[in-house]
Amino acid sequence: MWFYEKKLLYPVRVSTCNPMLAKFLLELYGGADGELAAALRYMNQRYSVPDRLISLLTDVATEELAHLEMIATMIYKLTKDATPDQLKQAGLGEHYVNHDRALFYTNAAGVPFTAAYIQTKGDPIADMYDNIAAEEKARATYQWMIDLSDDPDLNDSLRFLREREIIHSQRFREALEILKEGQ
Amino acid sequence: MWFYEKKLLYPVRVSTCNPMLAKFLLELYGGADGELAAALRYMNQRYSVPDRLISLLTDVATEELAHLEMIATMIYKLTKDATPDQLKQAGLGEHYVNHDRALFYTNAAGVPFTAAYIQTKGDPIADMYDNIAAEEKARATYQWMIDLSDDPDLNDSLRFLREREIIHSQRFREALEILKEGQ
Amino acid sequence: MWFYEKKLLYPVRVSTCNPMLAKFLLELYGGADGELAAALRYMNQRYSVPDRLISLLTDVATEELAHLEMIATMIYKLTKDATPDQLKQAGLGEHYVNHDRALFYTNAAGVPFTAAYIQTKGDPIADMYDNIAAEEKARATYQWMIDLSDDPDLNDSLRFLREREIIHSQRFREALEILKEGQ
Amino acid sequence: MWFYEKKLLYPVRVSTCNPMLAKFLLELYGGADGELAAALRYMNQRYSVPDRLISLLTDVATEELAHLEMIATMIYKLTKDATPDQLKQAGLGEHYVNHDRALFYTNAAGVPFTAAYIQTKGDPIADMYDNIAAEEKARATYQWMIDLSDDPDLNDSLRFLREREIIHSQRFREALEILKEGQ
């Protein structure tokens, strides 16, 4: 019904139930360079950057929130049909005993998300370099995830998301040039 | 310009530059029972609750994200005209040396936000009680903030936000009854 | 000798050496909704609740401390005869290299206990709802643990402990009603 | 009433309402070398030490739990008559906005207690040296607290507690000698 459409809105598919891949995907959900970290970083910076960068930050933050929902959908699909025993075999027993199959904001090792992963300095040059670095680190994380995955449908979506980080990195490099010219 | 409208979209006013109140407001930005904690909690739970609760969670999560921007606007307005020396006098020197006047997701004591503040169990009854408790704790935090503030304009907004938490608590109590009946 | 009686005082039995179950049980020792979290929560609240709730909190806190020792006994029995190689196979190598077979206050993923898991607001209604939520979350954690376990003796004890959380939840609901009537 | 006797059981007195001293005392409540850390350390070690050390650990752990309640009583008495404005002036505004006047397990800077402060290695010699160090660090913390306090009644109790840490250190040194002889 409507729930189905709601939750599975995003065009992500997985080939098979594979909870170990779900475990690794947590890195992109609540990890140091995952989508939650990215969305929060850009939402927060909007109050201290020069005016002409606000809409860029809002754009990217909004997109990252959508990516967060895509990752959530992937994890949901990779685990929803798994038994407790299958979760245990896949190294998700630690997650199950705390959260059942529900999502939670940890990294792949189970460490809860912390704002210490991100930063806002109030210095636009420093913040823009930090944003470029954040996107490059997210790109790398998607690559390491793809290396660990043998699910062709999942990898299609992961490659799409990796490409988006490259685009974001490029946009922040352009923003940096605009800032430097304006000094 | 458009920046002004963008950033100050929400109907929050402050009577005067008062960085010490901004410091305390950080509790409602990145603290244990602040708006970031609330928004993330409900966004995340949507993937494991029964279908008929998803739109409630999406509604409240969306509203909490808007409240997060209201708190951000308040902190911005309370500090934007303060000198470094005024920030130091107000107990915000520790924040300034790390972030200038930029916002960051810490509580009032400067502790970075951690997902350890929140939880999702995958058990709908447990999660719904936890949501009620979260709203009651947020309500109390708004009350303690109002107790510390002598800014009448700010307090108008804070009372509005406190009321919203009471409404959310009521909605989660109704959801809990629906769940219990459905068992 | 007396040591045997001392340490194994509580009526918990395990069917066989099974270090993987010990690993998952750490969630109930030093995890977000484990027995340490519960005992500390209630001990601490006694100084700010209305007088007529103090003995309830002392009662439950004391019982949770006893449950903490029951969980400790279970973990001890499930691991005491395991070789380092068996611990490694069971996913306890990370624990062993830091603590040998000694207990430590982490969750099942190895994350050290943090007080960020719990809260005390000083508002009795908020705190009582939070206590109900804590008990419901503990109940769910026991359920997820039972789902992962195939040890019939262990599960007998876990079911007993799960029932106690239901009783505590009920007692805090009664306390909440008393508080609301008294307002 | 009975509440009064219950909560104020321990022979601690304070000369006057002084919330800044309460703030510093939090170090001995939920700080790295405070009473919570001590009690949890010894309770936990009982499951891995040689049999002949178990009753020593139980003794000291029990006493540290009592000291935790003494510190709680002190903090309660130093703050119970303070207004929000007085708490703000004393540097407790950050605490108030989160917890009102309720106690919570943080250190004096407001950092939540973490089990990372303590350790259990499963090696009796290492653990016993660590216990001696813990007691010496607690002794120093009491000294630094006394240095900051000008409340003569409070200092009487603090000196008593400092002396107890010296006694505990001595007992752990004796236990260490017994262990070394037994090797």
Add this chain to the structure above:
Amino acid sequence: MWFYEKKLLYPVRVSTCNPMLAKFLLELYGGADGELAAALRYMNQRYSVPDRLISLLTDVATEELAHLEMIATMIYKLTKDATPDQLKQAGLGEHYVNHDRALFYTNAAGVPFTAAYIQTKGDPIADMYDNIAAEEKARATYQWMIDLSDDPDLNDSLRFLREREIIHSQRFREALEILKEGQ
């Protein structure tokens, strides 16, 4: 004697005892973008970068370790003659009750250093952008510190250190170009 020369080796001078400046300087000792974070970041990356970048990383890591000792010397000099009461007035009472006048790896707000502030991805482009961002964030931190300080001698040293971060940023930008050309 030799101790004096040893500890005060670095050419840092302070004009007067000023513990509040020492408190803020902790941000550059154990904070998110301080010298400890920088030194550890580069030391660690040496094992995964391409060979031709190793000596650059060793050079900068070594210099950052020296800067860490310069910051330590500054904090030592700004506090060594302060009484407990002066430390309390300067907002260092929370530090004193835990550490006396000893140094410790926290930020200005008293939060213990965590490796979550830094990162190493194993992707040289991502790591090099992250290093540039780290240097720009350190530069900004020095600037915010200078803004809070009215000690002319201290500010001379802080300006020197700020300049070094600019040089390091430039060197990492060159390294990035070399990497990009080599791809």
Add this chain to the structure above:
Amino acid sequence: MWFYEKKLLYPVRVSTCNPMLAKFLLELYGGADGELAAALRYMNQRYSVPDRLISLLTDVATEELAHLEMIATMIYKLTKDATPDQLKQAGLGEHYVNHDRALFYTNAAGVPFTAAYIQTKGDPIADMYDNIAAEEKARATYQWMIDLSDDPDLNDSLRFLREREIIHSQRFREALEILKEGQ
């Protein structure tokens, strides 16, 4: 080339690619009682100990930094030829998705290093007992690591490092005696 000599300077050998041992060795890299914790502890204490202990602390801190590089070399050698699939099988998938094969300062469970593991009190007796305890805990950690390892070359190096911790413990015991005599 020079890179080879640089990185592999220390006389550590491993018998075979074995990423699971690398995972456990992370405990000695970024864990509670690992070499990073040790080096930082002693570097930091130099500013508050009596003059006659400074060179001892500098000596040991320098040696621990060298040991940190030895551990780094071991981890590098144990993983450099492993495929992503082999890392996944060895329980290093969580590490790989975040860091590829790069090193990072976590413990074996993947928890980021925190300064909460260590302490400096400014009281020389307390700090010296804490140093002895730190060395004894490091010794135990090496022992537990050796218990988990069946790599004879690696174990040779680990035994050497374990011996060094015993020597350090002895030196800190001597320093403690000197301090006690001087009182």
